[in-house]
Amino acid sequence: MSDLDFLTAEAAPSPADAGSLFAHARPLGTGYGLHSVYLSLIPEDKRSYVLELLDLFKDSPALGRLADVGMSCGLQFTKLPPYPMNTPYSRLDHSLGVALLVAGFVYRFPEACVMKEASPARPEAIIVAGLLHDIATPVFAHSIDFLNGDYLTQESTEDATYDCIHSDSVIQQALATLSLTEAHVCDYHLYPLADNDSPALSCDRLEYTLGTPYAFGTLSVQEAAELLSHLAFTNGEAVRSGELCSDAAVPAQKQCFDFQKPAPELYFDSREPAETLALFSIRNGSVFASDNDRFAMQYFAELVRQGLTKGILVPSDLMTTETEVLEKLRTDPSLAADLNQLQSLTKITVSKERPASDSPYVFKIPAKRRFINPLYLSATSHSLERVIKNESTDHAGRESETATGAVSRLRLTLESYLEQDQDVYLSI
DSSP: OOTTTTOSTTTSOOTTTTTTTTTTTOOTTSSSTHHHHHHHHSOHHHHHHHHHHHHTTTTOHHHHGGGGSBTTTTGGGSOSTTOSOSSOOBHHHHHHHHHHHHHHHHHHOGGGOBOTTSOBOOHHHHHHHHHHTTTTOOTTTHHHHHHTTOOSSOOTTGGGHHHHHHTOHHHHHHHHHTTOOHHHHSOGGGOTTTOOSTTSOOHHHHHHHHHHHHHHTSSOHHHHHHHHTTEEEEOSSOEEETTEEOOSOOOOOBOOTTOOSOOSEEEESSHHHHHHHHHHHHHHHHHHTSHHHHHHHHHHHHHHHHHHHHTSSOGGGGGSOHHHHHHHHTTSHHHHHHHHHHHHOSOOEEESSOOSOOOSOOBOOOOOOOOOOOEEEOTTTOSEEESSOOTTSOHHHHHHHHTTTHHHHHHHHHHHHHTOOOOSEEEO
16 A cells, blocks of 8 residues: 555645644635645654744745735736636745645655755755745736746746845744755755756646646645645656655656656656646646736736836835735726726637737737646556657557547647647737
């Protein structure tokens, strides 16, 4: 029996077990139900320690601010399908989720405590780096990347992470208590478990891939727990799953989407859960890059641009909360009318030709396409393979999986997503 078999909704700690972590924003385990599932991943003898560690940060102004910065880049304030979400989903919800996932994996799979160059890392460093990775996220999140013209990488706001950590006295005290420095935690890209190159699987991508459908009501707590129960970690040389560990080197991975060599990464113990997560990630990506999302994000970017130009906003306002910025925008009658217009929309106009309009809200913009192509342990090759394979992948493996419809369904879904026409004008 796997040592992750206890990971069920019934076995998940109750909100009371989770303590008062960030209770000023939303108690851990309440509202955002995935927190209790993630907490269940952590071995029982480590849970109290992890909660005490995270509790050191509970009064951080910089982290607390994220309770009023949504994961939907402002779309949660609109009625454009598929919004609004069923459950609020904030950057703080996500950040706590990443930290809890990291803790669950580092204490179950010690080989996950590595940096990108395979040098060892302290579990606490990776947990805290995961917790703080979005601390520099401005209001409306990636909509501000759109304001900065960064449509495709959406990384223009990440440079402020160090400054946010350095200037927060609560975080500084917490780091000192844990014998950590800013260098340990200001760049979560250092740790493959927390973050890695797309489309590989990391705790950051895992959390929002589960959190998004959970917030929309299309993924249950039980389904999330079931997916998580199939995950393990490979350091690129050996496979460990539950209580079973092989000292033999893993055969070369079947490469897909420019992966050139094995690297430390989470993987699934079988194909089906890997396929399920890949499908969720593609569906999420289809929403994030949809016409509605791109239009609303650029609309928010334009509102902020006008607010800054008129002096209603100053740059530092972008590092406050979405409630505060919306209230300031509403003090200007013109911007208030524009904001009300956006919030009342249930559909937009999409056209190949630019509409005859002098409105500032006519856009033609690309957007980042993101998805996850996770590893799984193949029952036929007994090696780690990508669930979405290149056409050149060995045909025996592909034929057995095509018989189930998995490869074709994934490929068709991915191809449809990647071929989405973004060379269009978006307007009201």
